[in-house]
Amino acid sequence: MPELRKDPVTGRWVIIAVERAKRPDDFKFEAPQKKMSMCPFCGGNEHTTPPEITALRNGDSARDKAGWRVRVVPNKFPALMVEGELEKRGEGMYDVINGIGAHEVIIETPQHELSITALSDENVREVLWVYKDRLVDLRKDKRLVYGLLFKNVGERAGASLEHTHSQLIVTPIVPLRVKTEMNRCAEYYDFRGRCLFCDMIKQEISNGVRVVMEEKNFVAFEPFAARFPFETWILPKRHISHYEATEDWLLGELGYVIKTTLKKIETAISHPPYNYLVHTSPFNEQAVDYYHWHFEIIPRITRVAGFEWGTGFYINAVPPESAAQYLREIRL
Amino acid sequence: MPELRKDPVTGRWVIIAVERAKRPDDFKFEAPQKKMSMCPFCGGNEHTTPPEITALRNGDSARDKAGWRVRVVPNKFPALMVEGELEKRGEGMYDVINGIGAHEVIIETPQHELSITALSDENVREVLWVYKDRLVDLRKDKRLVYGLLFKNVGERAGASLEHTHSQLIVTPIVPLRVKTEMNRCAEYYDFRGRCLFCDMIKQEISNGVRVVMEEKNFVAFEPFAARFPFETWILPKRHISHYEATEDWLLGELGYVIKTTLKKIETAISHPPYNYLVHTSPFNEQAVDYYHWHFEIIPRITRVAGFEWGTGFYINAVPPESAAQYLREIRL
Numbered sequence: 001m002p003e004l005r006k007d008p009v010t011g012r013w014v015i016i017a018v019e020r021a022k023r024p025d026d027f028k029f030e031a032p033q034k035k036m037s038m039c040p041f042c043g044g045n046e047h048t049t050p051p052e053i054t055a056l057r058n059g060d061s062a063r064d065k066a067g068w069r070v071r072v073v074p075n076k077f078p079a080l081m082v083e084g085e086l087e088k089r090g091e092g093m094y095d096v097i098n099g100i101g102a103h104e105v106i107i108e109t110p111q112h113e114l115s116i117t118a119l120s121d122e123n124v125r126e127v128l129w130v131y132k133d134r135l136v137d138l139r140k141d142k143r144l145v146y147g148l149l150f151k152n153v154g155e156r157a158g159a160s161l162e163h164t165h166s167q168l169i170v171t172p173i174v175p176l177r178v179k180t181e182m183n184r185c186a187e188y189y190d191f192r193g194r195c196l197f198c199d200m201i202k203q204e205i206s207n208g209v210r211v212v213m214e215e216k217n218f219v220a221f222e223p224f225a226a227r228f229p230f231e232t233w234i235l236p237k238r239h240i241s242h243y244e245a246t247e248d249w250l251l252g253e254l255g256y257v258i259k260t261t262l263k264k265i266e267t268a269i270s271h272p273p274y275n276y277l278v279h280t281s282p283f284n285e286q287a288v289d290y291y292h293w294h295f296e297i298i299p300r301i302t303r304v305a306g307f308e309w310g311t312g313f314y315i316n317a318v319p320p321e322s323a324a325q326y327l328r329e330i331r332l
Numbered sequence: 333m334p335e336l337r338k339d340p341v342t343g344r345w346v347i348i349a350v351e352r353a354k355r356p357d358d359f360k361f362e363a364p365q366k367k368m369s370m371c372p373f374c375g376g377n378e379h380t381t382p383p384e385i386t387a388l389r390n391g392d393s394a395r396d397k398a399g400w401r402v403r404v405v406p407n408k409f410p411a412l413m414v415e416g417e418l419e420k421r422g423e424g425m426y427d428v429i430n431g432i433g434a435h436e437v438i439i440e441t442p443q444h445e446l447s448i449t450a451l452s453d454e455n456v457r458e459v460l461w462v463y464k465d466r467l468v469d470l471r472k473d474k475r476l477v478y479g480l481l482f483k484n485v486g487e488r489a490g491a492s493l494e495h496t497h498s499q500l501i502v503t504p505i506v507p508l509r510v511k512t513e514m515n516r517c518a519e520y521y522d523f524r525g526r527c528l529f530c531d532m533i534k535q536e537i538s539n540g541v542r543v544v545m546e547e548k549n550f551v552a553f554e555p556f557a558a559r560f561p562f563e564t565w566i567l568p569k570r571h572i573s574h575y576e577a578t579e580d581w582l583l584g585e586l587g588y589v590i591k592t593t594l595k596k597i598e599t600a601i602s603h604p605p606y607n608y609l610v611h612t613s614p615f616n617e618q619a620v621d622y623y624h625w626h627f628e629i630i631p632r633i634t635r636v637a638g639f640e641w642g643t644g645f646y647i648n649a650v651p652p653e654s655a656a657q658y659l660r661e662i663r664l
Contacts, residue, residue, distance in 0.1 A: 013507065094337065304490065
């Protein structure tokens, strides 16, 4: 008998469809090959991107030249633009805002690597530090209220360049999905006086069946109502509402947990396309007791079809307990 | 400058990214070829499906034999199952329901056609009648509250069989997306005393720039905050809250509008993978003044990436006004 599970954070339901059960071997992907001959993200090609916003650089290397370790540039085809006044208007019954915001690319290494798992631990730590740094900088802009950090890997997950990179889109409104999560978490807090994510972390660690890995300060687990096979969340065990409020000394361990978890996923299903994204509190909220930042890793190995589009309801043929066990047992 | 548009029905925002603008020619798909040698949906192969639930049949042809025009069978790998008691339970902080429901396949023709647009007008009308008939039957089951009719065309849109067919999944809870739409429409009705969709239809018809086609009783337009290039909605002009309450005499015209719109989309972007789905009111609601059933057609020609997953915010590089003009001008 299949099972309907409700995600307590969003309220969405997922069908864990054991009758359609699949094993990790059912998802086969070709290990990605380096294809690109001229890559605008490679060291030495800095002139092919828009001028850099910031970079972690060696010694006295110059802006927009080689010698960087992590580099941030505006997206060449930005979804939103940073110049201009924020204007809100009606169009009959509809609401419109002009496209003010930011759209940045975080190039994680000057080497032509296809995966963040190929980077050194220190390199990954620096990428995570740059994430913080960009949020801290952009939240000063009072027109902007939300920053979404994300990563697209593989063509099927929406990546157009193979060189490992992340993106940051900063918007003038709080996106609906985030608002829904925050509202539900606030209600939970009102009702119980505790953070929903803190409760979830406690239950997951004590129960253990969905845990992928646990370190001193971070835990990775498959969510109870996972939408997708091998969907994995990574959270700080201690309550922190904003990603950018995470202390620097935690970033090394966070990097280790992200890299190890992704390596396990890459091993389990041979380099799947995936997205990851950071859900964090809006800029216009101070530290809050009811929301807890977290990473969501979403392997894009199954197709989203009409039913999912129509309902926001997902069908997942791999129970998260099986996926977690599989990932736990992988020795790297 | 890009533009942020809010969909009044769901509250979600869409970035209409003119800087990334694409023309229909940018989306090229291979015209689908008939590949399948043994197709379980073809006339003569009735024994290869689970026993039929119902069928429109010629003369005295027998159940589970050839001689049908439209045939409904249970999905061989059902996401939900119709037998059993509905049981709701907690698992610590989580909520679970056992997977009671229905998952049916509507085989639209015994001929091995790849698109509903290849069927005769009368055949399409009968398919739409069967949609009604199944909802009317399933809503008698008090365990079930929502029926989602949908269609997946092409592998990228989640189809696993190429023979033209639709599906119906009936769930024991109202899906989140539908609930959100209904709640927002109820608020709009409280505030203005009118149906949001009725207002939208009036504004779209009088404005005209996003209209694809208009007939006496139905209209097809690109929604103001279209998530995807060539996303198209089809609605009855007169207020009807439940699909199954649509009078039979309207189904011929509805079929004509669906078939013509899909033909235009197939011509514009050469047989794209797509989903369509019907949003209708839950079984446990009587006729309501605030919700209006509608078809949503979603061509799957762009990739959903990390930003969309993270925010529920979409980036669409084809303004709906351009898509509508393009579709309007296609002569079939």
